[in-house]
Amino acid sequence: MSNLSGKVRIIDIARMAKVSPGTVDRVLHNRGQVSDEKKEKILSIVEKLHYQPNMIARSLAMKKKFRFVSLLPEYRSGEYWEAPEKGIDRARIEIHNYNISVEKLYFNQFNAQSFIAASEKLLNANPDAVLIAPTFRNEAALLMEQLHARNVPGVYIDSNTEDDHYLSYFGQHSYQSGYAAARLLENGLPQGAEILIIRTIRLAGTSNQTQRREEGFMAYFQEKGFTDKYRFTHVKLSADNDAENLKEMENIFKKSPHVGAAIMFNSRVYQVADILKKLKIKGIKLIGYDLSGGNVPALKNESVSFLIAQRPEDQGYQGIMALCNRLVFNKEIKRINYMPIDILTKENIDYYINY
């Protein structure tokens, strides 16, 4: 080669194959119009020299503009879904010079109809790639199928569906995270203690995510043969009626003096912490999920013992980057990407915030 950096360029290959750069280009992009003879010669040289296209130059030259669209639940400041969006923005800034734009669409996570409406908008936007939080699984699968038919790659974050039309998934192994939570909860718990499993009643039904977590949680005790060692009580709280929730919890503690721990599989364990505080009940080991909203102060003031987190910002970031790697850099993308199951305590949480 005659270039300084020692990197193989198209023109190097062209010269070695005694053809023009244009011909090499045609081979590399599979655009045909090349005789088999020259094609094979070029490919063998590409192989031998381990040619790697200079992505910098490629993206500078590329005329094509990519349009990414994300579809996430609406949120208010401090809520869970702020984090994935932050990750998406970080990715956007990083890749916007590759002629990639990222638009955002939102739906109401308690209203399937709004998801459907947003889906339509998304399809009309004619995206080159999409990132979806499939809160409504069936509707999401339907959308993904349509995208697949149009050859538009899509990634899921947070949870995935059972259809196999998506390019990639970034999220937690919900079952295993419940299993890990069980271990933390059980550690040091006295025999015969009562464990509260608290759910929030929702119009839309229990999410698949929290359900799998609960399954994993229970599996721990079953596998260890601890189902008789503790008492499990299921509690249902309203999503909005605080007064009623207070009464409900008061009743439970009246009936059960041996409650040792409680767990909540969604991101609102701080509400339970609040209730316990109001009832002046102490010494209950509380475990919840995610860094959102009131959970951080609750962990810091020790009313919550552990939080299980799932790197939501990374999910957004990596989801977008996967699409970029696929479309722009033509890389292979791993299909299932489980995020680490982060265990947060008062003592280490500071190093997870804004990391």
Add this chain to the structure above:
Amino acid sequence: MSNLSGKVRIIDIARMAKVSPGTVDRVLHNRGQVSDEKKEKILSIVEKLHYQPNMIARSLAMKKKFRFVSLLPEYRSGEYWEAPEKGIDRARIEIHNYNISVEKLYFNQFNAQSFIAASEKLLNANPDAVLIAPTFRNEAALLMEQLHARNVPGVYIDSNTEDDHYLSYFGQHSYQSGYAAARLLENGLPQGAEILIIRTIRLAGTSNQTQRREEGFMAYFQEKGFTDKYRFTHVKLSADNDAENLKEMENIFKKSPHVGAAIMFNSRVYQVADILKKLKIKGIKLIGYDLSGGNVPALKNESVSFLIAQRPEDQGYQGIMALCNRLVFNKEIKRINYMPIDILTKENIDYYINY
């Protein structure tokens, strides 16, 4: 603007300021040779339009080659220092098209002289930026000072020194990680239990890293007023004499029947797990650091309860990327970057490996 993407280019600014692109270039790079009048006009337009140079195009055009050099301890496969190097390699591949090369130098982490020798090699290599694991703090600080005098930015990973000539640091808050470990160890431990604090004797003396961890660990018990609640026993093990270590531990357990937990602040807790297994001692809560070597199987077979990890791969990756961002993209770099204090158990470790 007349370009499609809506991005401001140098030529757009030139046209608006009624000058040539070359003049704008001179202003942007502070190369002088521009009249104050035009300079100010150009700068005001740059400001108003929020001009952001296209880094893609810049790096394609840039003639300058950057030479990064890393200085890490030598290691054998599976050992701790394999991870940072993996991160460095990942960064290297990602940035090699920006005309950045990364060379690696090594030293023997038990021999200060080898660090000094490697330092000399490093300086002779005339690097544009360096990444250093300052195992030998004084020697590292000296090296950093010389680099600083030559205007060569350097980052520390793993631990840092007290000099202030480094650009940035990526590593764990050792003290706090010891504090967090204490919390995990104490949870569920019965009153009066004995806690073993195990060190490895080293010729080079205790590393600053493990010392700070131990300080944080002890601080937890002091702050909580638990110093009398438990008994603390310090144990010293040889770095190589397994037979002697076995005898030493056997003696300890003969004398102390109430050992409830043990902690080791370096990455070799699996050795203690081995010893306990040979002595057929069970029910001891063992806590250690890092995912290296035998620690992973020890955690998985439950002979170790918790491992504290510090994302060594990320340290290497982010360290190199920081240098790249500083030199190539001229970005501001955060000086102190504490890595999350990851808490690993049998239940979540799988999702940290190869993440």
Add this chain to the structure above:
DNA sequence: AAATTTTCCGTGTGCGCACACAGAAAATTG
């Protein structure tokens, strides 16, 4: 065998920027 179509291939241009060079304008000198 000439005309037409199809297959194949080389050349040229531009992406946005850095940087070299030449040349114009202004300032200084004699």
Add this chain to the structure above:
DNA sequence: CAATTTTCTGTGTGCGCACACGGAAAATTT
């Protein structure tokens, strides 16, 4: 005021690649 120096500014080239265009060579048709 001409000659020289200094200050300033515009033009041109290339980084490695994608892609359009035009045209040569071969294959096919008339």
